[in-house]
Amino acid sequence: MKQLFLISAITFIIGATNSSSAQKHEAPLSSIIQSDRVSVDAKSKVSILEGNVAITFGKLDVLNADKVTIDKMANKVIVVGYKEFSFKGKLIVLPSIDSKQTTIEYTLGDEVAYIK
DSSP states (O other): OHHHHHHHHHHHHHHHHHHHHHHTTOOOOEEEEEOSEEEEETTTTEEEEEEEEEEEETTEEEEEEEEEEEETTTTEEEEESOSEEEESSEEEEOOOSOTTOOEEEEETTOSEEEEO
């Protein structure tokens, strides 16, 4: 039952993100490779993936993240506690208040990702 819920949630996340991208005529799409936990708020169109998250979101590939928040309304992803990532574009490192926790913020279709 838990696997069925996880598969349903992942299908919802990918489908909603893909349809948003199609409306903006942007080629990059997202796909979730792995996550221990998924929660989806259908009303706000925000999905939270937690625990060993591996995801591709446009030009951003992330491995072993603690938490990934996908805002489908804004086509934005926030990655917290990642182990590895790659980005096919420009990275801008911004000063962070919390030096222990690094985040990546990226909006689908942008050429820039921000590391805080």
